[in-house]
Amino acid sequence: MTLCIVTYSVDGHTRALAQAIADGGRGQVFDVTALTEADWSTLDHASAIVMGAPTYMGGLPATFVQFIETAASRWDTGQWRDKLAGGFSTAMHPSGDKLNALMSLFIFASQMGMIWIGNTETGAPVVPENEGINSDGSWVGVTASVPKSGTKILSDGDLETARLYGMRMRAAIARWEK
Numbered sequence: 001m002t003l004c005i006v007t008y009s010v011d012g013h014t015r016a017l018a019q020a021i022a023d024g025g026r027g028q029v030f031d032v033t034a035l036t037e038a039d040w041s042t043l044d045h046a047s048a049i050v051m052g053a054p055t056y057m058g059g060l061p062a063t064f065v066q067f068i069e070t071a072a073s074r075w076d077t078g079q080w081r082d083k084l085a086g087g088f089s090t091a092m093h094p095s096g097d098k099l100n101a102l103m104s105l106f107i108f109a110s111q112m113g114m115i116w117i118g119n120t121e122t123g124a125p126v127v128p129e130n131e132g133i134n135s136d137g138s139w140v141g142v143t144a145s146v147p148k149s150g151t152k153i154l155s156d157g158d159l160e161t162a163r164l165y166g167m168r169m170r171a172a173i174a175r176w177e178k
Contacts, residue, residue, distance in 0.1 A: 001173045003027030003166070004046040006035075008053040008064040012153050013090045017144050018052055020159045021088065024166025025050075025173075032067035044074065047173045048084035049114070050166075051105050052142075055089045058097035060104050068108050081113035084172055087141035088162065090154070094136055094145045102141040117172050121161050132157020133164075 003025045009015035018029045027050070030039050043049060053064035060068075074080050087105035089098045109116055119142050123133035135157050136143040142165045144158035 001170070001177060002042070002046040003048045003050070003169055003173060004030060004043050005050045005052065006030045006032055006043070006067065007051070008032045008061060008067070010054060010061075011146075013144065013146050014052055014054045014088075016153050016159065017088050017090055017142065017162045018050075020162035021050055021052075021142065021166040021169070024163035025168075025170040027166060027169070032064055035067070043071075044079055046083060047177060048086070048117075048169055049080070050086040050088065050169060051109075052088035052090075053101065055091040055096050055098045055101040058100045060101050071112070072108075075112055078113060083112075083114050084117055084169065084176055085109035085112075085114035086117045086165070086169060088143065088165070089141065090144045090146060092146045096145065098136065098138065098143040099140065102138070102143070106140060115176070117169055119161070119165050120168060121164050123157065123161075132160070134161045 005018045005022050007018040022029045087102050089101040091098050118139050121134040123130040142162050144154050
């Protein structure tokens, strides 16, 4: 069972979310700006690929789109068909149009024939004891908002949401590969 998290991060926020997903799912993080042939081989043989990037002006940054365009070369061979997939994004604002970035990832995964796994964590006020969990209310994928002040790169709740999502991906891999 291999969980790969591919990400692009400028200021460390998206990288922190990727690492939390990896920690929860016992996965490995790959920076799209430094992929080697061995990394591409690992992705090609992975059970699941979770993709994430910051949301820039309502979409994915060009650097991550370059990864998508390179990965799309696997479309005609079906190399990524039936792999599990998921996504995550960060932005400065609670909305920040992160849904649009997630939808771009979802559409890419769907075109590749991948099986999308969404986020299932429900936070407060619906589940009062889950204060800070899924505070953006995103179920398509995991999202996080950059804190406006303080020394933390992301809130504890956003990092915990990502960790729980990693656990969900790991469980989905186990079910899918039976």
